[in-house]
Amino acid sequence: MIDWKDYSIGGHRITCPACGRGGIDRTMGLTMNAAGSGVCHCFRCDFTESYRPEGSARLAVPPKPFVEAMPSPKSARLSAYGYKLWQACEPLADIALDYLTARRCRVPPANGDLRWHASLKHPSGYAGPCLVALITHAVTSEPLSLHRTWIRGDGRKADVEPPRLLLRGHRKQGGVIRLWPTESATAGLGITEGIETALSLAWAYEPVWACIDAGNLAALPVLPGVQSLVIGADNDPAGIAAAYTCARRWSDANVEVHVTRQPANDLNDVLMEAA
Structure with a gap:
C-alpha cells in the first residue's frame, strides 16, 4: 500500500493508507534505512508495513479492528x-x-x-x-x-x-x-x-x-x-x-x-x- 521508492533515506511523516483523512493528516511515521529497507507505523490505527528491496518483499499488519468502548475518564485538573x-x-x-x-x-x-x-x-x-x-x-x-x-x-x-x-x-x-x-x-x-x-x-x-x-x-x-x-x-x-x-x-x-x-x-x- 506504500510506494516505498518515493521516499529517501531517513524519517518521514505521511498519511496513513488505512485511516488517513487526507490533507495534512500525517499520523504515520515511515523510516528508510541506508540499505533501502523500510518500516512504517500509524500512531492512530496501528497499521504497520515493512519493505525490503530484494524482490520487494513486504509484510503488512492490518489496523486494529474498531471496538466501541466507554471513553476513559480524564483528570479534570493537573495531577x-x-x-x-x-x-x-x-x-x-x-x-x-x-x-x-x-x-x-x-x-x-x-x-x-x-x-x-x-x-x-x-x-x-x-x-x-x-x-x-x-x-x-x-x-x-x-x-x-x-x-x-x-x-x-x-x-x-x-x-x-x-x-x-x-x-x-x-x-x-x-x-x-x-x-x-x-x-x-x-x-x-x-x-x-x-x-x-x-x-x-x-x-x-x-x-x-x-x-x-x-x-x-x-x-x-x-x-x-x-x-x-x-x-x-x-x-x-x-x-x-x-x-x-x-x-x-x-x-x-x-x-x-x-x-x-x-x-x-x-x-x-x-x-x-x-x-
Missing part, C-alpha cells in the same frame, strides 16, 4: 505528577533559548507559562531538552495539563515520534498556554494554535496565548476586559474555520477582532522562510 514535573522545570535558558532564537520566536517573559527541562524522558526512551508549557483553563486559570516539545538547539524538533505530547489522561479542552500572564491582557490579546506561532505573532502584538489546537481556538470564550483580539490563523481549512468561528463570537460581543492571513501554513513558517 500530582504534573505538578511535580512543572516544579522540576526551569526558566527558559541555554538550549531552550537557542531553539526559540533559531525558530525566530520572541522569548516570552519569565512569568509566563513556558519553561524547559534539560533532560526529560520521552515515551520512546529518549531523554533530552524539552520545552514544557502549563495548560490552564481559559476562564478560571485552573491548571489542566502540560504540553511538552522535545527540541534541539538548531531550531529543529528532537528526532523522536511524536516530538510534541500532552500529558496522558489529562484534559486540554478549554485550556490555553498563557505565554504572557493574565494580568498583562488588560486591553488586548493575541491568540494562535501553536506555541511557536504565538511567539512569532508576539513580534507584532502582545500579550499572546497559545490555544494548543484549532478546536480550543474555535471555542475560546469571550474574556472580560479584553477589548481587542488578534487571531494568528493557521492557513489550512481547520485553522481558518476555527479562526472565523472564534472571531464571530468575539465580534458579536462588541470586541474588535483582527485575523491574520499568510501564504504559508502559519506565522512561524513565514518568519523562517524570510530568514
Whole structure:
C-alpha cells in the first residue's frame, strides 16, 4: 500500500493508507534505512508495513479492528505528577533559548507559562531538552495539563515520534498556554494554535496565548476586559474555520477582532522562510 521508492533515506511523516483523512493528516511515521529497507507505523490505527528491496518483499499488519468502548475518564485538573514535573522545570535558558532564537520566536517573559527541562524522558526512551508549557483553563486559570516539545538547539524538533505530547489522561479542552500572564491582557490579546506561532505573532502584538489546537481556538470564550483580539490563523481549512468561528463570537460581543492571513501554513513558517 506504500510506494516505498518515493521516499529517501531517513524519517518521514505521511498519511496513513488505512485511516488517513487526507490533507495534512500525517499520523504515520515511515523510516528508510541506508540499505533501502523500510518500516512504517500509524500512531492512530496501528497499521504497520515493512519493505525490503530484494524482490520487494513486504509484510503488512492490518489496523486494529474498531471496538466501541466507554471513553476513559480524564483528570479534570493537573495531577500530582504534573505538578511535580512543572516544579522540576526551569526558566527558559541555554538550549531552550537557542531553539526559540533559531525558530525566530520572541522569548516570552519569565512569568509566563513556558519553561524547559534539560533532560526529560520521552515515551520512546529518549531523554533530552524539552520545552514544557502549563495548560490552564481559559476562564478560571485552573491548571489542566502540560504540553511538552522535545527540541534541539538548531531550531529543529528532537528526532523522536511524536516530538510534541500532552500529558496522558489529562484534559486540554478549554485550556490555553498563557505565554504572557493574565494580568498583562488588560486591553488586548493575541491568540494562535501553536506555541511557536504565538511567539512569532508576539513580534507584532502582545500579550499572546497559545490555544494548543484549532478546536480550543474555535471555542475560546469571550474574556472580560479584553477589548481587542488578534487571531494568528493557521492557513489550512481547520485553522481558518476555527479562526472565523472564534472571531464571530468575539465580534458579536462588541470586541474588535483582527485575523491574520499568510501564504504559508502559519506565522512561524513565514518568519523562517524570510530568514
